[in-house]
Amino acid sequence: xxxxxxxxxxxxxxxxxxxxxxxxxxxxxxxxxxxxxxxxxxxxxxxxxxxxxxxxxxxxxxxxxxxxxxxxxxxxxxxxxxxxxxxxxxxxxxxxxxxxxxxxxxxxxxxxxxxxxxxxxxxxxxxxxxxxxxxxxxxxxxxxxxxxxxxxxxxxxxxxxxxxxxxxxxxxxxxxxxxxxxxxxxxxxxxxxxxxxxxxxxxxxxxxxxxxxxxxx
Numbered sequence: 001x002x003x004x005x006x007x008x009x010x011x012x013x014x015x016x017x018x019x020x021x022x023x024x025x026x027x028x029x030x031x032x033x034x035x036x037x038x039x040x041x042x043x044x045x046x047x048x049x050x051x052x053x054x055x056x057x058x059x060x061x062x063x064x065x066x067x068x069x070x071x072x073x074x075x076x077x078x079x080x081x082x083x084x085x086x087x088x089x090x091x092x093x094x095x096x097x098x099x100x101x102x103x104x105x106x107x108x109x110x111x112x113x114x115x116x117x118x119x120x121x122x123x124x125x126x127x128x129x130x131x132x133x134x135x136x137x138x139x140x141x142x143x144x145x146x147x148x149x150x151x152x153x154x155x156x157x158x159x160x161x162x163x164x165x166x167x168x169x170x171x172x173x174x175x176x177x178x179x180x181x182x183x184x185x186x187x188x189x190x191x192x193x194x195x196x197x198x199x200x201x202x203x204x205x206x207x208x209x210x211x212x213x214x215x216x217x
Contacts, residue, residue, distance in 0.1 A: 004062040009055045019081040019131075021208040024057040027078060028070065036091060039075045040124040043093040049073050054088065056105065067103045067110045079103070082131040089129045089136065091118065100129070100136065100149070114149060121148055130163050139163055145171075145194075155194025161187060164204055174203060183217070 006014070012026035027033065030050040034042075042049045054076045056065040068076050073093040079086045090099040098121070100114040116136075121127060126139040127148075136149040139162050147153040161173040169192065175185040188198040202216040 006057060006062050006064060008064045008066065009057070012055065014055075014057045015078075017079060017081045017086070019206055019208060019210060022059050023079075023081065023086065024059060025054055025078050026057070027052055027054050027076070029053070030070065036075050036077060036127060037123065037125045040091070040093070043073060049075070049093060052076055054078060056086070056103070058105065065103075065105050065108065067101070067108075077128065080129045080131055080134070082134050087113070087129055087134055089127070091124060091127075093118075098127075098136070100134075116149060121146075130165070132165055132167075135166065137163060145173075153191060155189060155191075157189070157194065158187075164206075166191070170197065172204065186214075 009026055010028050012028045014024035014026040017023045017025050029052045039049045039052060049072065051070045051072050052075045053068045053070040058065070075091045077089040079088045086103045088101040088103065090101060092099060096118040098116040098118055099112055102111045102113050121138060126141055128137060128139065129135070130137045135147050138146040138148065140157060140159055143156055143159055145155050145157045145163065157173060158175055160177060161175045164172040164174050169190060171189045171191055173187040173189060175187050177183055183201065184203045185199055185201055186204055187196055189196055200216060202214065205213040205215065207213065
């Protein structure tokens with residue numbers, strides 16, 4: 001049996017990044033794991049958030065890349081893979097800034113592609129990078145889906161809808177419900193109006209080559 005020892009990621013558990021077979025990622029903190037919204041709540045309570053960083057592990061050899069240092073009041077999310085690139089969402093609560101990064105493992109270069117004031121969003125609940133193209137979004141906040149960057153759009157959606165991806169002016173959402181068993185729908189909405197263009201029972205599975213399998217029920 002061939003076992004590769006991975007060093008430098010503490011007790012973190014690597015997970016494959018959606019859309020690629022090459023890259024895995026894991027988050028690390030000094031304290032117990034928390035999400036971005038929980039980190040924001042700690043800071044708003046007047047306490048210091050101990051920080052969250054993220055490591056990359058390359059398949060198959062297991063090389064670890066650590067683009068970020070672990071810093072107090074700084075949260076680094078898991079990256080997204082889009083058009084062959086790794087992109088990260090970071091929030092610096094000291095600076096009150098949202099920071100978007102692109103990382104190039106071949107030369108270990110980290111590039112900030114956009115910095116936004118944290119006040120541009122009501123809060124960090126469901127704040128995440130989405131594709132494609134790369135977008136900063138907030139899913140289902142009081143039934144409102146918001147694109148924060150590179151443009152600003154808000155549309156009304158269902159409470160259990162989550163964005164899968166964007167294709168031109170079409171937004172593909174996954175919706176779940178229980179009646180009484182668990183079911184899913186794929187919903188295509190118009191970007192500018194939010195109106196439903198298509199809806200069908202089933203789900204979409206993203207493959208590493210960027211293709212989606214459509215599973216209809």
